[in-house]
Amino acid sequence: MTFSFIQSQIAHQKTQNLYRSRKELDKGTGRLLIHQGEQYINFSSNDYLGLSQHDDLKSAYIRGINQFGCSSSSSSLVTGYTKVHQELEELIADWLEAPKCLLFSTGFSANSGVLSTLGQNKSTGYFLDKLSHASLIDGAFNSKALSRRFKHNDISQLSNMLSNSNCEDKLIVAEGVYSMDGDVGDVSGLNDVAIKHQANLYIDDAHGVGVLGSTGQGTIAQQNLKKGSHLIQMITFGKALATQGAAIAGSEELIDYLVNRCRDYIYSTAMPAANAMATIASIKLCQTEHWRREKISALSQLFKSKLDASIEITDSQSSIIGVFTGSEENALYCQEQLKNxxxxxxxxxPPTVEKGKSRLRVTITANHNDKDISELANCINEVLGKCLQNK
Structure with missing residues (x-):
C-alpha cells in the first residue's frame, strides 16, 4: 500500500521538467569531482574558501575522533556538550562580536527551530524578505506568529508594514547573501528600520560568513551594523567553513531561552566533538587567510567579463552567479551539455526559483583558477547561446 497521490505527483514532476534525482559521486568535494569514473570541474560546491580538503581541518578531525570518538551520542543537554563545543561557541561569539552563541546540527534546523520557538504567540509578527530560504519560511509559517513577506530588498514596503502592524513583538527576517541570486541584502537598511520600529532583526548569513567581512564575519560586519540585543545572526559551517552544522549568535537572554525552549536544539543529538574541533581550525584559517576572499572576488569578476553580453545573469555581488536559461527545459539541456x-x-x-527564471547556478571557489573560469565561460557562451537561438 502507498499514498494515492505519489504516482501522479511524480509523473507531473517529470512532464514539467521538474523531476529531481540524486547523483552518486565517487568524489564530491573540492575543485574536482568524480561521477561514474569520469572527472569534472566542480562549479556546484559551496566550498567557497576551498577548505574542504585542507590538511589542518583533516588533522583536527582526526585528533577529535581519537579523543572523543565519532559521535557525541547524546543531546547537548544530556551528555553531548563538551569543552570543545564550548570553545567553539566562545570563538564564534568573539569572532562575530556577539554576547553569546549556540550550536545547531544544521542551518535548516537552526532557522526553522528558532523561528518556530520565537513565534509562540499570535501577538508576534514576522516580516520576511520574499526570497527567504525555505527553512525560514517553514519556521515562520509553522509558528503561531503572524507572518508576512515583503518584496525582495524593499525597505520602503517593509517600513510601511511595520508602521501598520499592531504586533507586540516584531521580527524582520532576511538573508545576508541570497543563495540563488548571489546578491547581498541591504542589511544595514534593515537594521535601521528595525531600530526605528523597535523590531528585532534575524539575518541568515549562511552564504555570507567566511566570504564577506575583513576576517570573514559576514554581512553584518561588512556593512558595519550598529549592534544591539535586537540582532540575531545565523551562520552555517557546511559552506565556506567546510565542516558541518550551524550557530545562532545573539543576546545572552535569547540563547538562554533557546536552550530551554527550542525543540530542535533540546531533542537533537549534538554535533560530534571532532566536527567542532575541525570547525575551530577552519575559523582560524578563515580569519587569517584573507587571500582566499580576494581570489574568489577576482575570479567572479573574471567570469562575468568573459560571458557574452547576450547572456543574462543575476545581480550578484558574491561568488554565487546565476546564469539565466529561461525555461526548465533549457536549464536541463545546458546542464547536460556542459557536463559533456x-x-x-x-x-x-521551480520551486527553488520563480517559474521562467530557471538558471545554472555557478559557484566560484578559491580552488578554481583563471583557466577553469575562462573555459567555463566560453562553453556557456557556446551552449547557452545556441540554446537560446534555437528556442
Whole structure:
C-alpha cells in the first residue's frame, strides 16, 4: 500500500521538467569531482574558501575522533556538550562580536527551530524578505506568529508594514547573501528600520560568513551594523567553513531561552566533538587567510567579463552567479551539455526559483583558477547561446 497521490505527483514532476534525482559521486568535494569514473570541474560546491580538503581541518578531525570518538551520542543537554563545543561557541561569539552563541546540527534546523520557538504567540509578527530560504519560511509559517513577506530588498514596503502592524513583538527576517541570486541584502537598511520600529532583526548569513567581512564575519560586519540585543545572526559551517552544522549568535537572554525552549536544539543529538574541533581550525584559517576572499572576488569578476553580453545573469555581488536559461527545459539541456564538456553545474528550477527564471547556478571557489573560469565561460557562451537561438 502507498499514498494515492505519489504516482501522479511524480509523473507531473517529470512532464514539467521538474523531476529531481540524486547523483552518486565517487568524489564530491573540492575543485574536482568524480561521477561514474569520469572527472569534472566542480562549479556546484559551496566550498567557497576551498577548505574542504585542507590538511589542518583533516588533522583536527582526526585528533577529535581519537579523543572523543565519532559521535557525541547524546543531546547537548544530556551528555553531548563538551569543552570543545564550548570553545567553539566562545570563538564564534568573539569572532562575530556577539554576547553569546549556540550550536545547531544544521542551518535548516537552526532557522526553522528558532523561528518556530520565537513565534509562540499570535501577538508576534514576522516580516520576511520574499526570497527567504525555505527553512525560514517553514519556521515562520509553522509558528503561531503572524507572518508576512515583503518584496525582495524593499525597505520602503517593509517600513510601511511595520508602521501598520499592531504586533507586540516584531521580527524582520532576511538573508545576508541570497543563495540563488548571489546578491547581498541591504542589511544595514534593515537594521535601521528595525531600530526605528523597535523590531528585532534575524539575518541568515549562511552564504555570507567566511566570504564577506575583513576576517570573514559576514554581512553584518561588512556593512558595519550598529549592534544591539535586537540582532540575531545565523551562520552555517557546511559552506565556506567546510565542516558541518550551524550557530545562532545573539543576546545572552535569547540563547538562554533557546536552550530551554527550542525543540530542535533540546531533542537533537549534538554535533560530534571532532566536527567542532575541525570547525575551530577552519575559523582560524578563515580569519587569517584573507587571500582566499580576494581570489574568489577576482575570479567572479573574471567570469562575468568573459560571458557574452547576450547572456543574462543575476545581480550578484558574491561568488554565487546565476546564469539565466529561461525555461526548465533549457536549464536541463545546458546542464547536460556542459557536463559533456567536463563541467559540473546544477540546473536550478521551480520551486527553488520563480517559474521562467530557471538558471545554472555557478559557484566560484578559491580552488578554481583563471583557466577553469575562462573555459567555463566560453562553453556557456557556446551552449547557452545556441540554446537560446534555437528556442
Amino acid at each position: 564538456r567536463g563541467f559540473w553545474l546544477t540546473a536550478i528550477r
